[in-house]
Every structure is written in structure tokens, then in C-alpha cells.
Amino acid sequence: xxxxxxxxxxxxxxxxxxxxxxxxxxxxxxxxxxxxxxxxxxxxxxxxxxxxxxxxxxxxxxxxxxxxxxxxxxxxxxxxxxxxxxxxxxxxxxxxxxxxxxxxxxxxxxxxxxxxxxxxxxxxxxxxxxxxxxxxxxxxxxxxxxxxxxxxxxxxxxxxxxxxxxxxxxxxxxxxxxxxxxxxxxxxxxxxxxxxxxxxxxxxxxxxxxxxxxxxxxxxxxxxxxxxxxxxxxxxxxxxxxxxxxxxxxxxxxxxxxxxxxxxxxxxxxxxxxxxxxxxxxxxxxxxxxxxxxxxxxxxxxxxxxxxxxxxxxxxxxxxxxxxxxxxxxxxxxxxxxxxxxxxxxxxxxxxxxxxxxxxxxxxxxxxxxxxxxxxxxxxxxxxxxxxxxxxxxxxxxxxxxxxxxxxxxxxxxxxxxxxxxxxxxxxxxxxxxxxxxxxxxxxxxxxxxxxxx
Numbered sequence: 179x180x181x182x183x184x185x186x187x188x189x190x191x192x193x194x195x196x197x198x199x200x201x202x203x204x205x206x207x208x209x210x211x212x213x214x215x216x217x218x219x220x221x222x223x224x225x226x227x228x229x230x231x232x233x234x235x236x237x238x239x240x241x242x243x244x245x246x247x248x249x250x251x252x253x254x255x256x257x258x259x260x261x262x263x264x265x266x267x268x269x270x271x272x273x274x275x276x277x278x279x280x281x282x283x284x285x286x287x288x289x290x291x292x293x294x295x296x297x298x299x300x301x302x303x304x305x306x307x308x309x310x311x312x313x314x315x316x317x318x319x320x321x322x323x324x325x326x327x328x329x330x331x332x333x334x335x336x337x338x339x340x341x342x343x344x345x346x347x348x349x350x351x352x353x354x355x356x357x358x359x360x361x362x363x364x365x366x367x368x369x370x371x372x373x374x375x376x377x378x379x380x381x382x383x384x385x386x387x388x389x390x391x392x393x394x395x396x397x398x399x400x401x402x403x404x405x406x407x408x409x410x411x412x413x414x415x416x417x418x419x420x421x422x423x424x425x426x427x428x429x430x431x432x433x434x435x436x437x438x439x440x441x442x443x444x445x446x447x448x449x450x451x452x453x454x455x456x457x458x459x460x461x462x463x464x465x466x467x468x469x470x471x472x473x474x475x476x477x478x479x480x481x482x483x484x485x486x487x488x489x490x491x492x493x494x495x496x497x498x499x500x501x502x503x504x505x506x507x508x509x510x511x512x513x514x515x516x517x518x519x520x521x522x523x524x525x526x527x528x529x530x531x532x533x534x535x536x537x538x539x540x541x542x543x544x545x546x547x548x549x550x551x552x553x554x555x556x557x558x559x560x561x562x563x564x565x566x567x568x569x570x571x572x573x574x575x576x577x578x579x580x581x582x583x584x585x586x587x588x589x590x591x592x593x594x595x596x597x598x599x600x601x602x603x604x605x606x607x608x609x610x611x612x613x614x615x616x617x618x619x620x621x622x623x624x625x626x627x628x629x630x631x632x
Contacts, residue, residue: 236316357417362421411596506519
């Protein structure tokens with residue numbers, strides 16, 4: 179570790195962001211409706227394929243996924259049901275197209291929708307084999323197709339466990355969590371249908387979930403609410419990391435739901451985004467003020483104001499850079515400053531994601547400075563995850579503030595942070611840490627604050 183009084187001359191680098199990746203990671207055009215009955219929307223955008231799905235058509239992948247989820251629940255269900263055996267959906271699986279519609283679901287009129295859904299009345303699962311599933315597979319890879327089918331099967335599990343007496347947002351996130359429990363089984367190598375899933379493929383699935391989210395400003399109490407991407411990814415990760423029993427315990431009073439409605443017409447009209455130059459200035463000032471309070475709590479030492487030097491063209495000089503460092507944004511240890519490309523990187527993040535993507539960039543840079551100043555690594559896996567948690571601790575404070583106490587978050591800001599982290603994590607294997615793990619660490623900081631990052 180470098181001596182804080184005589185810092186080693188090198189960069190502490192933010193993982194380089196590939197701008198073309200930003201364009202693919204946060205764009206898309208597929209409308210998806212996922213619910214017990216067809217009634218909510220989302221979008222989609224990039225892909226990579228688990229080797230076991232190579233050569234299969236999208237519909238074959240969807241059918242294999244549904245069968246594999248059935249295999250998983252045959253083994254996992256008795257632990258949740260006091261030993262009762264799992265009963266597969268009695269109505270079967272129904273891929274459909276514009277010219278071959280799904281069966282009627284209760285009193286719902288049969289019509290073509292680019293959708294996947296579980297019908298409790300007929301106890302069947304249906305999916306659009308013409309548009310939805312092919313586009314999800316093309317843009318995000320087969321594992322997302324599996325997760326979508328596992329989500330719908332999660333609704334069937336809710337019916338069997340009599341868990342339906344909860345708000346829609348709880349039921350949807352519980353289904354996401356159940357899909358995560360199946361994903362953990364896949365990652366453990368138990369699935370004959372999905373083998374050799376890589377961290378990049380898992381990140382592609384997270385990218386898909388980022389698009390399968392409520393529109394910013396949708397209240398959690400809305401009848402059609404599924405949750406923002408921050409909460410839906412948290413639910414999936416709960417299932418992966420904690421298992422199906424944690425999912426089954428989801429209840430309205432215990433589930434952390436972060437989505438809030440817009441508080442003014444002006445905020446809604448601009449999507450909650452500050453103008454770019456104001457966002458950079460305000461977010462940098464806010465991060466400075468946060469760390470002046472947080473750093474003494476973390477280390478017992480005072481915080482020295484951190485210089486922020488945006489650049490256009492050539493970055494500021496920082497002698498003997500780390501060969502693995504990216505030049506788009508970095509903390510320079512020898513000069514004790516942070517900098518980022520204000521000609522391309524910052525504006526691209528802002529245009530393609532939103533103002534809190536710039537906040538995530540600055541949060542990462544300030545967290546790197548804090549981690550380095552206290553003599554801890556930022557270049558190892560554990561160091562990277564600590565940086566992400568520290569960045570989340572700043573967001574935690576913003577979430578706790580009342581109006582007039584500084585910058586506060588607008589609807590969609592947490593999703594913007596997740597989208598930025600996804601782009602950062604997908605752009606480099608420098609620390610061996612993918613976006614899936616980085617988002618989980620950031621979320622710990624957001625939900626539990628600075629103490630969770632020690």
C-alpha cells in the first residue's frame with residue numbers, strides 16, 4: 179500500500195467505458211408485458227449465448243427453459259410447502275404468434291401482444307414466439323429468455339403456495355426473486371439446458387432486466403407496478419444469493435421498494451434531469467460535501483477537498499500511468515485529483531442514460547479517492563466492490579434527505595446509476611468483477627449506508 183504522505187506515482191483508474199457499449203446497453207425497442215395477466219410494459223437492448231443454447235431457435239430455448247424451471251421446482255418446492263410435491267402447470271405451455279393466438283385467460287379477450295404471461299385461470303404459461311422471445315434472445319442472449327420464463331413460472335408457484343394476497347409490485351418482484359433462485363441452480367451447473375454461463379452472459383441478463391422496468395415516476399402502489407430496475411435486479415440477486423426461501427418470505431411490509439413518483443410537473447417534464455453543466459457542477463459539489471462528513475466517520479481523519487478537473491481532448495498529466503488504466507476517467511494518486519472526459523464520456527452518459535449516470539461516474543471517482551487515501555486497494559476485486567459500496571453510500575444519504583437539504587433523487591435516478599454501472603462493469607475485465615456483483619455491492623451501500631462498506 180502506498181504511504182499517504184508519499185503517494186506512489188500512478189493512476190487509480192475507473193474502468194474504461196466503451197461508448198459504443200453504452201449505446202447498446204441502454205437502448206432497445208421491444209415491448210414486454212409480464213404479469214399474471216397481460217398488463218404492463220417494458221423495453222429491451224445486447225447479447226451473448228450460453229453454449230448449451232447454441233443452434234437452438236428462440237422458441238426451442240423458451241420451451242427448454244420452461245421445462246428446466248419445472249425441473250428446478252420439482253426439487254425446490256417441497257422445502258417451501260411443508261413437504262408437498264410440486265405440481266407442474268396443468269394447462270401446459272403455449273407459444274403463440276399473430277396468426278396463432280394463445281388460449282383465453284379467464285375473461286380476458288384473446289389478442290396478440292408481444293408478451294409472456296402466466297394465466298392462473300387456465301394454469302398455463304404463454305409467450306410470444308414471433309416477436310418478444312426472438313428479440314430478447316437476439317439482443318440479450320438465451321439466459322434472459324430463461325429468466326423471463328422462470329419469472330412467469332414464479333407466478334405459478336405463488337398460486338400453489340397461496341401467496342397472491344400482496345400488492346402487484348411485491349408479487350412481481352417475488353417472481354423475479356424466484357427466477358433468481360432458478361438462475362443460481364443454473365450457475366451451480368445443475369441445468370442440462372443452460373451450461374457454461376459466463377459473467378458476461380449474466381451481465382447481459384441484467385441489461386435485459388434494466389429494460390424490463392416500470393417507467394420512471396410509476397408509484398409502487400400503482401396496480402400495474404412491477405418495480406424499477408434497481409429493485410427488480412435486487413430481487414433477482416436475492417434469489418441468486420439467498421435462495422427461494424427468501425423469495426417466499428417477501429411481504430409488502432418488509433420488501434424495500436425505492437421507486438417514488440415525481441413531486442412536480444417540472445421534474446416530470448424534464449425526466450428528473452438537471453441540465454448537463456449544472457448536473458456536473460452540482461453533483462461534484464454534493465459529493466465533496468458528502469465526503470467531508472463521511473470520510474472522518476470512515477477513517478477518523480479529515481477530508482481534503484478533492485480537485486475535479488474535467489477535460490476535453492487530452493487528459494491532465496499524471497506521470498507513469500498504470501498500463502491497465504483507462505484514460506476516459508480516473509483518480510490520479512500522485513496529483514490527488516479526479517478527471518473525466520467532458521467532451522465525450524460525460525455528455526454520452528448524460529444523453530444515453532441521464533444525469534445520475536454522471537452522478538455514478540463522479541461517485542465512483544470520489545469513492546476511489548477515499549479508498550486510496552485511506553491506503554486501500556482499488557484494483558483488486560474486493561477493492562472494486564468496496565468502491566462501488568462507497569459510491570452507494572453517497573446515494574444512501576441522498577435518498578434520506580428531505581427537500582431543501584441538498585440534492586435529492588428523482589424517479590429513475592437509481593436506474594440511471596445501475597445502467598452506468600452496467601456499462602462500466604461490462605467494458606472491462608480488469609478486476610475480474612462483473613456488473614452483476616458490482617451492482618449488488620452498490621445496492622448494499624444504497625440501502626444500508628456507509629457502515630456496510632467497512
